Amino acid sequence: MLNRISTFFYLRPRLVLALMLIPPLLWFLVVYIGSLMTMLLNSFFYLDGFTGKVVREFTLKTYLKLLDPTNLQIFGRTTLMAVLVTFACILIAFPLSYYMARFTSGRFKTFLYLAVTIPLWSSYVVRVYSWKLILAKEGIITWFANLVHLNGLLDAYLKLPGVGGTSLSISPTGIFIVFVYIWLPYMIIPIQTALERVPKSLIEASSDLGARPSETFRTVILPLAFPGVIAGSIFTFSLTLGDFIVPQLYGTSSYYIGKAVLTYQGTSGNIPLAAAFTMGPIVIMIVYLLIAKKLGAFDAL
Amino acid sequence: MPSKSPAQPGERASWILKISAIAALLFLHIPMWLIFLYSFTTEESAYSFPPPGLTLKWIPQAIATPAMQDALFLTLKVAALATITALILGTLAAAAVYRYEFFGKEAISFMLVLPLALPGIVTGIAMRSAIGLMTIPFSFWTIVIGHATFCVVVVYNNVLARFRRTGGTMVEASMDLGANSFQTFLHIILPNMASALLAGAILAFSLSFDEVIVTTFTAGNQQTLPIWIFSQMLKPRNRPITNVTAMLVVLITAIPILIAQRIVASSHDTEGNK
Numbered sequence: 001m002l003n004r005i006s007t008f009f010y011l012r013p014r015l016v017l018a019l020m021l022i023p024p025l026l027w028f029l030v031v032y033i034g035s036l037m038t039m040l041l042n043s044f045f046y047l048d049g050f051t052g053k054v055v056r057e058f059t060l061k062t063y064l065k066l067l068d069p070t071n072l073q074i075f076g077r078t079t080l081m082a083v084l085v086t087f088a089c090i091l092i093a094f095p096l097s098y099y100m101a102r103f104t105s106g107r108f109k110t111f112l113y114l115a116v117t118i119p120l121w122s123s124y125v126v127r128v129y130s131w132k133l134i135l136a137k138e139g140i141i142t143w144f145a146n147l148v149h150l151n152g153l154l155d156a157y158l159k160l161p162g163v164g165g166t167s168l169s170i171s172p173t174g175i176f177i178v179f180v181y182i183w184l185p186y187m188i189i190p191i192q193t194a195l196e197r198v199p200k201s202l203i204e205a206s207s208d209l210g211a212r213p214s215e216t217f218r219t220v221i222l223p224l225a226f227p228g229v230i231a232g233s234i235f236t237f238s239l240t241l242g243d244f245i246v247p248q249l250y251g252t253s254s255y256y257i258g259k260a261v262l263t264y265q266g267t268s269g270n271i272p273l274a275a276a277f278t279m280g281p282i283v284i285m286i287v288y289l290l291i292a293k294k295l296g297a298f299d300a301l
Numbered sequence: 302m303p304s305k306s307p308a309q310p311g312e313r314a315s316w317i318l319k320i321s322a323i324a325a326l327l328f329l330h331i332p333m334w335l336i337f338l339y340s341f342t343t344e345e346s347a348y349s350f351p352p353p354g355l356t357l358k359w360i361p362q363a364i365a366t367p368a369m370q371d372a373l374f375l376t377l378k379v380a381a382l383a384t385i386t387a388l389i390l391g392t393l394a395a396a397a398v399y400r401y402e403f404f405g406k407e408a409i410s411f412m413l414v415l416p417l418a419l420p421g422i423v424t425g426i427a428m429r430s431a432i433g434l435m436t437i438p439f440s441f442w443t444i445v446i447g448h449a450t451f452c453v454v455v456v457y458n459n460v461l462a463r464f465r466r467t468g469g470t471m472v473e474a475s476m477d478l479g480a481n482s483f484q485t486f487l488h489i490i491l492p493n494m495a496s497a498l499l500a501g502a503i504l505a506f507s508l509s510f511d512e513v514i515v516t517t518f519t520a521g522n523q524q525t526l527p528i529w530i531f532s533q534m535l536k537p538r539n540r541p542i543t544n545v546t547a548m549l550v551v552l553i554t555a556i557p558i559l560i561a562q563r564i565v566a567s568s569h570d571t572e573g574n575k
Contacts, residue, residue: 006481017401024394024453028412032450035427042430054433092328095321103314112326114562119329121504121558123511125527126547129534130332133339136348140335143350184329242420245513249534258422262517265426271433278426285419 043275047268054272062276071260075280078257081172082240085179086187086233092180093187093232094225100188101195116192120185128245131178135169135250165252174250182246183239187232194228195221230292237288241281257281333551340548345541363545372529379441379525380509383448387505388498390449391456399464416451421514424451429518439521447519448509455508456501459565463497496564503561507554526550 009016045054046061065071100112119127134140145154158164158171165171198221206216244258251259257280265274314322340359342352363369391413398409416424428447437443471493475485513527520528530550533543 002483003481006483009482013401017397017403020393020397020400021403024390024397024413025409027390027450027453031446032416032424032427033412035424035431038434039423039427039430042434092321092325095318096325099314099318099322103318110566114559115326116329117562118555118558119333121507122333122554123527123547123550125511125513125530125534126336126550127332129530129543129547130336132534133335133348133350134332138347138349140350181328181332184325188325238418238420242422243514244422244517245531249531258420258514261422261426265429265518271426271430274426275430278423281420282423
């Protein structure tokens with residue numbers, strides 16, 4: 001009996017393929033693509049200010065609202081933060097990735113690899129939380145500043161407009177530090193992967209031809225690592241654009257895209273505006289991905 | 302230090318490089334250790350450093366907190382169901398992509414990775430839109446469906462990688478020796494796949510266990526553990542309990558991840574020995 005069923009299916013590979021493919025395909029088309037479509041649809045509806053209900057009529061009103069100066073500011077602020085976080089991640093990640101790829105092997109490399117991936121997989125909320133302990137007014141940073149008698153400098157920094165706040169744990173600087181901290185592994189791994197692929201012979205050839213180590217680094221290693229940097233930046237950039245947890249916990253009253261979306265859909269029930277707002281990061285990411293593709297980042301993945 | 306270095310003979314990492322690498326590692330790890338330290342501080346309403354004293358009393362208190370327990374059980378239930386769903390869907394998709402040629406094959410991987418690659422808020426607000434538009438009530442199931450969707454890709458990646466490495470020769474041999482598809486599946490495919498499935502399941506489970514962004518939009522008033530911790534952080538009522546819970550979450554997620562890494566690494570090793 002089993003044999004016959006087995007033969008039946010063996011002779012009909014297309015049927016087996018359909019049986020395998022339909023469940024995941026259906027799930028993704030209905031649940032995921034379907035949801036994305038409703039989001040797109042919602043962004044063309046609008047919220048009636050009087051009744052507080054969503055009016056299901058086609059309109060571009062909601063998109064026009066995105067052009068309000070406050071909303072444009074939110075886009076600008078978030079994009080600037082994403083750019084800064086990405087650059088900081090590159091600066092911190094590169095030496096570690098370079099060290100891992102070129103100067104370690106065997107068990108030590110595995111150990112370092114684990115040391116980078118464990119934070120990547122361990123609880124995101126908890127990692128965000130951990131900096132509250134450090135940046136709090138009574139926390140380690142203040143303690144350390146007092147220890148080395150630099151508390152005056154810290155206070156002066158906190159008074160600076162644009163970066164300071166009541167304490168580091170409620171300031172744009174705080175948001176920046178936490179973002180860099182939580183997304184850093186996403187930058188380390190692609191750069192390391194790209195550097196691992198640089199053939200040893202190429203580096204030897206470069207030095208045989210008389211290049212100094214710094215020249216080899218600049219003209220051989222750096223260009224080959226570049227796709228990895230771009231790949232990592234896709235993560236750091238996209239994750240920063242869409243996050244609302246960090247600005248919510250460490251932010252002053254100024255909004256970021258994620259926080260704005262959360263507020264619109266939550267307290268005011270304005271799902272159309274939240275949906276339209278979300279199109280922002282999607283468009284920014286698509287542009288970014290197209291640029292990345294031109295720069296050859298996908299060949300490295 | 303490793304004896305065999307892939308760098309050029311005689312070339313050493315400069316001390317600037319070493320220090321920057323160590324600094325980056327410390328930056329990644331110290332904050333996590335601090336959570337452990339603060340779980341034992343005697344202080345109730347501040348984060349003073351150094352802690353004025355150490356105590357073990359918060360641990361039993363945290364474990365006995367009903368809201369924490371409820372959140373933990375909800376999270377475990379969601380993660381378990383999301384993992385099972387992801388296992389089924391991810392394995393089916395991986396098998397189809399590995400075994401067959403069909404139109405749109407390239408698009409499948411792309412579509413599966415989208416929920417994880419796009420900012421979490423996109424998936425979140427998309428599902429919130431669907432829930433709003435079709436007036437679906439928030440429930441346990443809305444959370445599970447959201448989680449399963451972004452968990453599929455980790456199972457898919459693990460299983461597909463294993464398929465590609467094991468190749469089809471064993472399956473062909475089994476069929477040639479007269480086994481039917483079911484026997485081949487039971488005796489050849491499943492044992493070969495088992496550790497990849499386990500690793501995928503662990504990763505999917507911890508992904509779901511931690512998730513907060515998509516969950517915010519699909520949970521309504523229900524609180525999973527990450528959402529509970531987040532709400533505690535927003536309005537700090539009981540900091541010691543939050544600290545201990547945070548520590549427990551790190552332990553609960555880190556240990557399975559270590560196991561999953563081991564599994565993946567050991568399967569690479571056996572592959573190399575063949």
